[in-house]
Amino acid sequence: MSEVVLRxxxxxxxxxxxxxxxxxxxxxxxxxxxxxxxxxxxxxxTLLAALAGLLPDxxxxxxxxxxxxxxxxxxxxxxxxxxxxxxxxxxxxARSGDDVAFGLENxxxxxxxxxxxxxxxxxRVGFPYPITRSTSALSGGEAQRLALxxxxxxxxxxxxxxxxxxxxxxxxxxxxxxSLGLLRDTTTVLVEHRVAEAxxxxxxxxxxxxxxxxxxxxxxxxxxxxxxDRLADEGVWVPGFTIPPLKSATAATPDLVRGxxxxxxxxxxxVTLGVGAGEVLAVTGPNxxxxxTLALLLGGLMAPTAGRITxxxxxxxxxxWRAATLTGRIGSVFxxxxxxxxxxxxxxxxxxxxxxxxxxxxxxxxxxxxLLDRLRLTKLAGANPYTLSGGEARRLSVATALATAPxxxxxxxxxxxQDRKTWIELVTLLATLRDDGHGxxxxxxxxxxxxxxxxxxxxLGQARLRDPLPRRRRSHP
Amino acid sequence: MNLALQPIANPSAPLxxxxxxxxxxxxxxxxxxxxxxxxxxTPAIALAIELAVVPLFGVRxxxxxxxxxxxxxxxxxxxVTMVLFSANRTGTLLLELGPFDVTTGVLMSAxxxxxxxxxxxxxxxxxxxxxxxTDLADALVQNAKAPARFAIGALAAxxxxxxxxxxxxxxxxxxxxxxxxxxRNPITAVRLFVSTAFALLVGALRRGGRLAVxxxxxxxxxxxxxxxxxxxxxxxxxxxxxxxAVTLSAATLGVTIALGLFRxxx
Numbered sequence: 167m168s169e170v171v172l173r174x175x176x177x178x179x180x181x182x183x184x185x186x187x188x189x190x191x192x193x194x195x196x197x198x199x200x201x202x203x204x205x206x207x208x209x210x211x212t213l214l215a216a217l218a219g220l221l222p223d224x225x226x227x228x229x230x231x232x233x234x235x236x237x238x239x240x241x242x243x244x245x246x247x248x249x250x251x252x253x254x255x256x257x258x259x260a261r262s263g264d265d266v267a268f269g270l271e272n273x274x275x276x277x278x279x280x281x282x283x284x285x286x287x288x289x290r291v292g293f294p295y296p297i298t299r300s301t302s303a304l305s306g307g308e309a310q311r312l313a314l315x316x317x318x319x320x321x322x323x324x325x326x327x328x329x330x331x332x333x334x335x336x337x338x339x340x341x342x343x344x345s346l347g348l349l350r351d352t353t354t355v356l357v358e359h360r361v362a363e364a365x366x367x368x369x370x371x372x373x374x375x376x377x378x379x380x381x382x383x384x385x386x387x388x389x390x391x392x393x394x395d396r397l398a399d400e401g402v403w404v405p406g407f408t409i410p411p412l413k414s415a416t417a418a419t420p421d422l423v424r425g426x427x428x429x430x431x432x433x434x435x436x437v438t439l440g441v442g443a444g445e446v447l448a449v450t451g452p453n454x455x456x457x458x459t460l461a462l463l464l465g466g467l468m469a470p471t472a473g474r475i476t477x478x479x480x481x482x483x484x485x486x487w488r489a490a491t492l493t494g495r496i497g498s499v500f501x502x503x504x505x506x507x508x509x510x511x512x513x514x515x516x517x518x519x520x521x522x523x524x525x526x527x528x529x530x531x532x533x534x535x536x537l538l539d540r541l542r543l544t545k546l547a548g549a550n551p552y553t554l555s556g557g558e559a560r561r562l563s564v565a566t567a568l569a570t571a572p573x574x575x576x577x578x579x580x581x582x583x584q585d586r587k588t589w590i591e592l593v594t595l596l597a598t599l600r601d602d603g604h605g606x607x608x609x610x611x612x613x614x615x616x617x618x619x620x621x622x623x624x625x626l627g628q629a630r631l632r633d634p635l636p637r638r639r640r641s642h643p
Numbered sequence: 644m645n646l647a648l649q650p651i652a653n654p655s656a657p658l659x660x661x662x663x664x665x666x667x668x669x670x671x672x673x674x675x676x677x678x679x680x681x682x683x684x685t686p687a688i689a690l691a692i693e694l695a696v697v698p699l700f701g702v703r704x705x706x707x708x709x710x711x712x713x714x715x716x717x718x719x720x721x722x723v724t725m726v727l728f729s730a731n732r733t734g735t736l737l738l739e740l741g742p743f744d745v746t747t748g749v750l751m752s753a754x755x756x757x758x759x760x761x762x763x764x765x766x767x768x769x770x771x772x773x774x775x776x777t778d779l780a781d782a783l784v785q786n787a788k789a790p791a792r793f794a795i796g797a798l799a800a801x802x803x804x805x806x807x808x809x810x811x812x813x814x815x816x817x818x819x820x821x822x823x824x825x826x827r828n829p830i831t832a833v834r835l836f837v838s839t840a841f842a843l844l845v846g847a848l849r850r851g852g853r854l855a856v857x858x859x860x861x862x863x864x865x866x867x868x869x870x871x872x873x874x875x876x877x878x879x880x881x882x883x884x885x886x887x888a889v890t891l892s893a894a895t896l897g898v899t900i901a902l903g904l905f906r907x908x909x
Contacts, residue, residue, distance in 0.1 A: 218860055248860045254806065255853040258799040258861075260777050267872035268795075272862035280872045302805065316861060467816040493822035504846070505817040508838065522822035552845070570822060 168245050168323030168353045170194040170217065174230030176378070177212055177221060186212040188378035190230070199354040201364055201386070204374035205400035206555060206585055210357045213374070214326045217355065218248040234324055244273065247322035251332045253309035256316070262288075262304070263297025266316045273320060287319035288312075291345040305453065307338025311345050318349075325349070327356045331363075332583050335453050335611050343367065359585055362405035373397065401557075401587030409590060409614070412597035414621045418442030422574045422605045423477030423484065423496065425463065428470040434459040436472050439624050441574060446596060446606045448616045451626030457609040458501065458578050460626065464607060465498040465576040478573075490522045497567030501578040503559040507551040512543055512562060515551050519570040537565045541595075557588035564592065574605040581612045593619050652773040656701025658884065659773035663782040665881035666774060669888035670766035676892045677762055681906040683751060685899045686758035692891055693765045700773050707765070710772055714764045718757040725753035776801055782875040792864045799854060803847070810846055814839050 176188035187209030194200055202210050215221050216232055219239035234242040250256055259265040266284040275283065284297065291311045295304075304312060310330060317325065327346070331339035339360070346356075346367050358364040371389040375381040382389045390397075390404055398407040421440030429436035434456030441447050441464070449457050462468045463475060466484025475483045478495050487495075500506050509515045516534045525533070538544040541561045546554065551562060560580070567575060580596070581589050597619050600606055610616065616623055652659045658666070677689050697707060708715075726743055734747030780798040783789040818824070818839060825832035858864075899905045 220856060220860060243862065243865065250853070250857055252853065254803075255850050256857040257802070258795070258854070258858055258863075260775075260798075260802060264777060264872065268858075268863075269861035271869050271872050272865060272867065274867045274870050277870050277872060277874070280870070284872075301802070313857075320861070462816060465820065467819055488826065489819045489822045489824035493820065498817075498820035500813065500817050500820070502813070505813045505842075506821060508818065508821060508823065508842075519822045566821065 167196040167351060168235050168242075169196050170324060170353065170355075171233045172230065173232075175213075175216070175232045176229040177209075177216055177226055179212075179226045180224070182226075185209075185378065186226075187216075187374065188229075190374070190378075190380060192372065192380065192383075194353060194355065197351065197353055198370055199368045200356065200370045200372055201361070201368040202355055202357045202372050202374065203361065203397065203402055204381075205376055205397075205402065206557065208374040208376040210374060211328055214248065214328050214355065214357060217324070218246050218326055219243050220248070244320070245323040246326065247317035247320055247324070248326040248328065249310070249314050249317055249330045251329045253304075253306055253313050253333065256313040257301045257309060260301060261297065262293070262295060262299040262301055262312055265301055265312060266297075266319045269316055269320045283319050283321075284315075287315040290318055290348060291315045292341075292348065305338060306334045307341035310334060310338065310342045314342065314345055318352075323353060325352045325354045327354065327358070329357055329359065332359065337453065339363070359403055359583070361403045365405065398586060401585035403586050407586075409593070409618055411617065412593065412619050414445060414600055416444055418445035418605075418621065419603075421477070423464055423475065425460075425470070425473060425475045427473030428460075428463055428475055429472040430456070430459050430463065430468065431471045434463070435627060437624075437626065438473075441605045441607045443573060443603050443605045444600060445621045446600050446608065446619050448620035448623045449607065449609045449626060450611070450616065450623055455626040457626055461498070461576050461578050461607065461609045465496055466492045467498060490524075493519050493567075493570040493572060494523055495572050496574045496576060497570060497572035499563050499567045499575065499577040499580060501582060503563035504552060506563050506566060510550050511547070512549050512551055512554075513538065513547040515562060515566055516569045519566060523570055533569055533571075537569055541565045542591075557584055560584060560588060560592070564595070568599075573603075574607070575599065577606070577608045579610055579612075580608055581610065581615050589614075652706075653701030654773075656699060656773070658696065658699040659701045661884050662786060662875060662877050662881040663770075663774045663779040664786045664875075665877065665884050666770045667779070669884045670770045672885060673888035673892045674763045674766050676896060678759065679908060680896070680899060680904075681755060681908060682899060682904045683755035683758055684902070684904050685895055686755070686762035688895045688898060689762040689892075690758060690765065692895070693762065693769070697769065700769050702769060702772055706772070707768065710768050711761075711764065714761060714768075718760055721756050721760065722753050725749055725756065729753070777873070778875065781871065781873050782877075784869075785871055785875045786877045791869055795863070796858075799858065800851065803850060803854065806850075807843065807847060811839070811843055814842050814846075 170192070172190050172192040175190045176185050178185045190213065202213065204210050217234065217239055219242065232239055234245055239246065257265050258268050263284050266287050267280050270280045270283055288297070291314050293308070293311055293315055301309065301312065314330070331342050334342065343363060356364060356368060365386050368386070371382070371384065371386045372380060373382040373389060373393060382393050394404045394407065398404040419442050421442050424440035426438050427436040437460065449460060451457055463470050466487055469485040477484055480487065484492060484496065507515060508518060513534055516537050517530050520530045520533050538547055541564065543558070543562060543565065546558060551559065554562060564580065580592055584592065593615065596606055608615070654660065674689065677685050697704060726740065726745055726749060729749045729752055731748045731752050732744050732746050734751070736744055736746050737750070738745040776798060780794040783794045784791050818835065823835065825835050896905070
């Protein structure tokens with residue numbers, strides 16, 4: 167177990183005027199489990215990277231000191247393990263056991279010890295497959311468990327977790343939290359935006375103040391009693407702060423788009439549903455049931471292999487419409503906003519759709535200005551879309567879909583990974599659009615979203631069963 | 644886009660089990676010297692030897708044919724090219740295709756080239772069909788003393804490749820959702836392709852960067868000597884495989900020279 171001491175620590179990334187973190191004084195004792203909180207931009211991830219020794223001297227400017235067991239983090243790398251958000255970019259090898267062994271090989275652990283340690287680490291996270299299991303056959307939650315095992319195999323005294331469940335669906339997030347709950351005997355620092363779910367895993371909450379210093383530090387109940395309101399306002403998901411429902415007052419009108427028995431081979435079993443103007447329809451269901459596929463089909467982006475989709479009084483199905491016609495009728499918002507960006511400036515991004523539809527320059531300028539204002543992006547009009555934060559990128563991707571004024575909006579996980587502030591903005595915006603007569607179809611795992619704004623829910627069936635595998639059959643090569 | 648490069652052989656076959664580095668070296672030492680000559684006999688003998696050892700690698704001929712289909716396509720292309728552009732129009736005239744005379748000379752040159760192509764490609768196909776990428780990287784590091792930074796790094800990048808296929812599809816669909824399509828205009832289609840490819844590249848670089856940080860955090864390339872969880876041994880049989888490849892290659896060239904058919908490239 168490790169002890170962490172920060173004295174007046176600060177870090178400024180090279181080329182930036184503002185300090186990412188500053189004036190942090192913190193003492194974390196052996197075996198403590200700390201949840202690090204703060205509004206977005208408070209420097210949580212930078213602080214974790216500093217603790218992990220991942221900030222090279224030449225990448226910025228430091229002040230104060232940071233010590234792990236009395237050592238500079240860059241010299242204490244063997245004591246520290248870090249787990250990141252995205253399991254796909256943490257797994258190195260093709261087979262699960264080899265992946266856990268990777269770190270042990272790097273540290274020069276004698277070959278005879280490697281496999282027992284691998285087994286031990288896999289047991290600690292509750293990994294259910296044999297060591298030969300292909301890493302590409304794992305679900306997100308399973309892959310993240312494996313990434314955790316790869317870090318635990320190195321027996322770190324200090325374990326750093328940078329939003330380890332942010333990229334996972336609820337089932338996957340539960341798998342990872344269960345694994346974390348099993349851990350003892352490591353000092354842990356966790357950054358996690360779903361606070362309620364994370365609280366059982368920690369015994370201390372530290373709140374970073376944006377701009378420098380620490381705002382609050384102590385037991386979770388005490389911190390939330392004193393600072394709960396303010397943190398909730400700043401976008402932290404403080405437990406117990408509910409949001410009033412925003413349901414539709416009027417009944418939905420006939421369907422804008424309707425699918426009769428639509429399906430896609432291997433990805434979606436045939437379903438029948440329509441979305442009307444003036445309603446928010448939530449499509450829910452387990453991973454692998456084909457929710458995103460359904461959104462792509464109804465959004466006119468893919469051709470179904472079964473059934474038929476009609477809408478907007480057009481004889482032809484949506485997937486045969488020209489792209490410019492499509493965007494004037496249906497706006498699609500993808501789960502990953504970056505997939506949709508095609509220019510290098512936020513304002514240009516908003517102008518793309520209207521220009522493709524042949525709108526006049528003055529009309530385009532008016533649309534862009536209006537959307538920048540409504541989605542609080544005016545200050546970022548000149549920024550590169552790829553440099554935006556998660557919440558900003560999400561707002562921009564919704565704004566790009568609105569720019570062509572489509573009657574129907576199709577959104578894939580619109581609230582996924584958003585802080586409370588962006589969440590409320592998005593949900594309010596969608597409710598307003600609905601009340602103005604737009605139809606909204608949202609694929610979502612987010613129960614709060616369904617409770618707050620959905621007028622109707624369409625639950626897709628069970629996922630196809632994964633191939634059953636024998637548990638705990640391990641062999642050592 | 645699916646990169647079907649997983650091994651497809653019976654792994655217990657006598658030659659499939661050999662050390663990956665030995666297999667790779669044998670394949671190169673056997674086929675590369677054959678490129679020194681332009682005659683059709685040398686690659687024909689080599690190809691006969693290669694096809695004879697295929698069962699020892701535990702690969703079925705049908706599987707080999709399926710894996711080698713790009714070579715089949717390339718050889719058809721070679722045939723067409725030779726018929727159209729060959730300078731050697733000697734020999735008996737077999738067929739007149741408009742302005743192109745198809746003669747025995749043309750067909751012999753084409754046959755020679757196609758046989759060379761197969762003689763070089765088949766060993767490569769055999770090696771990769773019988774070798775797990777992880778084993779190859781391990782053997783390169785342990786037996787060929789390749790830097791781990793290069794071999795393991797390439798292996799990790801290789802794991803991310805199949806993701807590019809899904810990523811490409813999402814980028815294409817997202818562009819349509821933004822109102823961007825090419826319709827029937829080929830210039831727009833090319834520009835759209837380039838912009839999509841650029842977005843794919845940017846995404847791949849970012850993902851690669853994140854993977855590098857994660858590997859760094861697990862002590863990769865930290866300067867400590869690495870240990871090996873999986874041993875790759877270089878046995879006598881592996882040395883024998885390489886020796887056999889060199890001997891057979893020399894014998895093939897010997898036959899050609901003895902028959903006076905050797906035609907050096909330069």
